[in-house]
Amino acid sequence: MGGRIADKVCVVTGAGSGIGRATAIRLAEEGGRVLCADIDFASATETARLAGTIGGVASAREVDVSDPRAVDAMIADAVERFGRLDVLVNNAGVNIPGVLHEVTDEVIDRTLAVNVKGQIYGCRAAIPHMLAGGGGSIINISSVNGIVSEPYLAVYSASKGASVMLTKGVALDYAKRGIRCNVICPGWVDTPINYAHAEMLGGLAHVYETIDSFQPIGRPGEPREIAHVVLFLASDEASFMTGSIVPVDGGMTSQ
Numbered sequence: 001m002g003g004r005i006a007d008k009v010c011v012v013t014g015a016g017s018g019i020g021r022a023t024a025i026r027l028a029e030e031g032g033r034v035l036c037a038d039i040d041f042a043s044a045t046e047t048a049r050l051a052g053t054i055g056g057v058a059s060a061r062e063v064d065v066s067d068p069r070a071v072d073a074m075i076a077d078a079v080e081r082f083g084r085l086d087v088l089v090n091n092a093g094v095n096i097p098g099v100l101h102e103v104t105d106e107v108i109d110r111t112l113a114v115n116v117k118g119q120i121y122g123c124r125a126a127i128p129h130m131l132a133g134g135g136g137s138i139i140n141i142s143s144v145n146g147i148v149s150e151p152y153l154a155v156y157s158a159s160k161g162a163s164v165m166l167t168k169g170v171a172l173d174y175a176k177r178g179i180r181c182n183v184i185c186p187g188w189v190d191t192p193i194n195y196a197h198a199e200m201l202g203g204l205a206h207v208y209e210t211i212d213s214f215q216p217i218g219r220p221g222e223p224r225e226i227a228h229v230v231l232f233l234a235s236d237e238a239s240f241m242t243g244s245i246v247p248v249d250g251g252m253t254s255q
């Protein structure tokens, strides 16, 4: 156990899997008190249990980030349990790939509701508590697809571009009031969110055999490699960073 964010109260959405789970555990390892929130309560509960096994302080709750009242309740719950709010990681997301002229209304609505509105609702709910506490750090999880696109990801890319611009807007509005807001743009990380996209590209095995064609480091990222960067942005070590777009992508956007 370290103390890089000792006693900071953190909320992580999408904490039941992949990058969100790794982030919740990494924050807890460094002294954060973490509310692990996910639409899948059982998986969020498992993340909180895993954080507890390494001596961290974490609890779980269910949230659908596309529901504004549920997001308000999630933030209120964190403040009630832990007394304040210092860090929000807007990580929950969906990726439903498709050929654009065949994409359904439901896919468009769900993608924007979770990936865009979910992050807006999170910021809106968190900011009053951060202002009351003298400041805070918001980390939005976008994607390399907030910077460059890929086949079959037009709607997802649109949503991730919005996350980048949301970040800049929040950063500007609260720069003088102690709230920093930054966005991480991960490359291809080994989690279930990519499986449908991988199928459209010829299967996960094929994607991984040919990964150096688009991700120069030549391998998928691990969720913990994103979590380390979230931790840094959450901590006071990043005190001069706000409005920054941080690719963590094995070189993908360098091409």
Ligand SMILES: NC(=O)c1ccc[n+]([C@@H]2O[C@H](COP(=O)([O-])OP(=O)(O)OC[C@H]3O[C@@H](n4cnc5c(N)ncnc54)[C@H](O)[C@@H]3O)[C@@H](O)[C@H]2O)c1
Residues within 6 Å of the ligand: 013, 014, 015, 016, 017, 018, 019, 020, 037, 038, 039, 040, 043, 063, 064, 065, 066, 091, 092, 093, 094, 095, 114, 141, 142, 143, 144, 185, 186, 187, 188, 189, 190, 191, 192, 193, 194
């Ligand atoms: N894995 C990658 O390669 C990659 C790359 C770039 C960006 N990202 C982004 O990272 C974030 C995390 O993705 P991941 O790779 O860990 O995927 P994942 O599928 O492993 O985890 C996503 C989590 O979000 C939860 N979730 C989905 N909809 C939700 C909702 N409405 N409310 C609350 N929780 C919800 C899921 O239950 C799941 O636990 C996403 O925003 C994703 O777009 C991932």
